[in-house]
Amino acid sequence: MLSKKSKYAIKALVALAKHNKNGLPMRIIEISEQEKIPKKFLEAILLDLRKHGILGSKMGINGGYYLLKKADEIILTDIIRLTDGPIALIPCASLNFYEKCDDCEDEVICGLRKIMTDVRKASLEVLSHSSIADIVKTESQLSKRKSKK
Numbered sequence: 001m002l003s004k005k006s007k008y009a010i011k012a013l014v015a016l017a018k019h020n021k022n023g024l025p026m027r028i029i030e031i032s033e034q035e036k037i038p039k040k041f042l043e044a045i046l047l048d049l050r051k052h053g054i055l056g057s058k059m060g061i062n063g064g065y066y067l068l069k070k071a072d073e074i075i076l077t078d079i080i081r082l083t084d085g086p087i088a089l090i091p092c093a094s095l096n097f098y099e100k101c102d103d104c105e106d107e108v109i110c111g112l113r114k115i116m117t118d119v120r121k122a123s124l125e126v127l128s129h130s131s132i133a134d135i136v137k138t139e140s141q142l143s144k145r146k147s148k149k
Contacts, residue, residue, distance in 0.1 A: 006083040009045050011035045013079065013132045014139070016055070017071035025057070025064030045083070052082055071133035077124060079132075087127065088120040095120070 012031050019026045028046065032039040046065050049055045056068045067074070080087060081096065091099035092107050093116035100107065107113050 002080070003084050005041075005045060006080050008035070008037045008042060009049060009079055009083045010076065010132070010135070011037065012042060012045060013049070013054070013067070013071075013074060014135050016065060016067050017074075017132050017136050020067055020071070024062060025066045027064040030064070048082065049079075054079075054082075071136060072131045074132040076127040076130045076132075080127065087123055088116060090116045093117040093120050095124075 012035060015031050015035050016026055019030075028039060028042055031037065031046075032042050037045075046055060046057075050057055050065070053068060054074060055065050057063070057065050077087060086094040086097035088094035088097070090101065090113070091097065092101045092104065092110070092113050101110075101113075104110055104113070
């Protein structure tokens with residue numbers, strides 16, 4: 001399951017991508033209120049994203065956060081791994097965070113590991129080909145469909 005930290009990071013990045021059209025940074029309070037993210041939690045998330053080169057920030061009256069990368073270059077696997085760690089549901093199925101399970105006698109014949117590895121592969125197939133720009137585009141399309149009804 002996606003943690004609140006990952007979900008909030010993605011929501012904040014989507015808000016910044018939408019706001020980016022006018023070229024001005026977006027204040028934390030604006031993101032917090034618009035996306036209904038607790039301000040203190042959001043501050044920590046944005047600092048983390050800034051530390052990893054995804055966001056920039058500007059101080060002062062017109063200050064706030066802005067994207068350092070284009071929205072189509074911010075891939076969901078990168079954000080989830082940055083905020084949550086592994087994509088895999090169990091440690092022995094992980095690519096980047098592999099650990100042998102304590103209770104496993106032989107992972108070569110473990111059926112659960114095989115299935116969870118397949119789940120990880122399928123998740124990576126979708127997430128590694130999905131960006132913040134894709135979410136913005138999808139939300140726009142869904143909004144247009146909703147307004148037609």
